[in-house]
Amino acid sequence: MRDFAKEIEQRKQAGLYRTRRLIAGPQQPTLTADGRSLLSFCSNDYLGLASHGENMRALEQALPEVGLGGAASHLVCGHHEAHHRLEQRLAAFTRRSSALFFSTGYMANMGVISALAGRGDTIFSDRLNHASIIDGCILSRARVRRYAHGDVAALETMLSETSGHKLVVTDGVFSMDGDIAPLTELARVCKAHDALLVVDDAHGVGVLGPQGRGSVLEAGLCQEDVPVLIGTLGKGVGTSGAFVAGSDVLIDYLVQKARTYIYTTAMPPALAAATCASLDAVESGDERRAHLDALIQRFRAGAQDLGYELMSSRTPIQPIMIGDNWTALALSRALEDEGLLVTAIRPPTVPEGEARLRVTLSAAHTEADVDRLLRALAKSRSVLSEAVAREPAL
Ligand SMILES: Cc1ncc(COP(=O)(O)O)c(C=O)c1O
Structure with missing residues (x-):
């Protein structure tokens, strides 16, 4: 039998x-984490809508009805009718003919990929795709070829070798990483090689594009260019x-074939009603997005001035690259000592040797919040050059 306790110890x-x-x-x-109030820079609530009054009122109103x-x-x-209304709303929001509501993004990716490809087919997947895409590929039983991150030329070569x-x-x-896929180029090579393009815009919906309609619409691409668009609603x-x-x-x-849609209990219909209200806030959220953009620029300029290494990202995902696991943990702990929560992200979530602090910004933050983060980063800068204690605490 496998020694699970030993495997945990090895992780430590x-x-x-x-x-x-x-x-x-x-x-x-x-938020309050383990009883301590901390200014958080690690949620995916990019527009600050998770506690939005209108959504919560819509939920309260729907509950006694449904x-x-x-x-x-x-x-x-x-x-339920509420699910149907949300699906119509999502189709209109994404400028597409139809939409299907899943319980989570993880289940959407698993269900969609395994429904659209199977034994004998080939899936081409970016090396940095999310875990749920990787698992969807495995579930499909198709042959999987991973191409270097964002490398459309490498992908095109692979496509041309495959029938x-x-x-x-x-x-x-x-x-x-927070960077955006080369969607226009991907759409072009997929058309040229008769491949079906699936884009998971989990982190683009709400944030990018006209009225927050996502990265695909920001790139000016339509349903014909990107036939399968996935989005999440929890970010x-x-x-x-x-x-x-x-x-x-x-x-x-997909209604016929997506197992993670078919074999699971429907999401609470009241939540679907609340999500419709949230989509109203997304569509009318230009001020929130402009504020968020200003915060992103403020953070990037400040962190780079301090000598931190950032990624090439213009989205609210602003990782500070560290490399070593222990140093990433130590910096996260130093920030927590200053009253800030920024989680260290380590392998296997990111590649070996690429541990980082994944800073995420939200329209709920103020400029003063970002300045507080920058002051804490300035104070903690020495952690990067110190010998770091190798004790698993965070
Ligand atoms: C790109 C991507 N797709 C899908 C998911 C999963 O979405 P959900 O949290 O709704 O399961 C995530 C979650 O972090 C993600 O980053």
């Missing part, structure tokens, strides 16, 4: 042990769940 020794913080109260911008539980799967008797049904899948905004949109949007035929096919 390598600085890779993971712990959960006990959070109380709302998330943004200040009840709390999802009660059944969609294909049995769980497909049969081909599916290309990419994050729209990469979750740990920029501030509620929970996910969706896939595309042609009527695509959505009909």
Whole structure:
């Protein structure tokens, strides 16, 4: 039998042990972690909508009308009018014919990829794609070829060597680096090589594009260019769940085949109602997005002045590259000593030797919040050059 305790110990020794913080109260911008109030720079609530008054009022209003539980799967008797309204709203929001509401982004990726490719097919996946895409590829039983991050030329070579049904899948905004996939180029090579393009815009929805409609619309691409668009609702949109949007035929096919849609209880319909309210806030959220952009620029300028290494990202995901696991943990702890929460991200979430602090900014932050983070980073800068204690504590 495998010695699980030993494997945990090995993780601790390598600085890779993971712990959960006990959070109380709302998330943004200040939360309580293990009883301590901390200014948080690590949630994905990019627009500050997770505690938005209108969403919560919509939820309160819907609850007595529709009840709390999802009660059944969609294909049995769980497909509520509120889900249907949300799907219509999501289709309009993404400028697509139809949409399908999933319980989570993880389930959307697993369900969509494994429905659209199978044994004998080939999936081409960016090396830095999210874990749920990787798992969707495995579940599909298709042959998987990973191309170097953002390398469209390498992808095109692989596509030209392959026959049969081909599916290309990419994050729209990469979750740990914050950069944006070369969507226009990807759409071009997919068309040229008869490959089906799937974009998971989990971190672009709400933040990028006209009225927050995401990275695909920001790039000026339509349903024909990116036939399969996945988005999540628990990040920029501030509620929970996910969706896939595309042609009527695509959505009909997924209703038949996507196992993570079919074999699970429907999300609470009241949540779907709240998400519709949230989408209103996203669409009318230009001020929030402008404020967020200003915070991103303020943070980048300040952190670079301090000599920190950032990635080439213009999104709210602003990783500070560290490299060593222990140093990343030590910097995170030093910031926590200053009353800030910025989680260290280590392998296998990111590649070996690329541990980082994943700073995320939100429209809920103020300029003063960002300045406080920069002051704490200035004070903690020496951690990078000190010999760091190798004790797993965070
Ligand atoms: C790119 C990407 N896709 C999908 C997901 C999963 O979404 P969810 O949290 O709704 O399961 C994430 C979550 O972090 C993500 O970063």
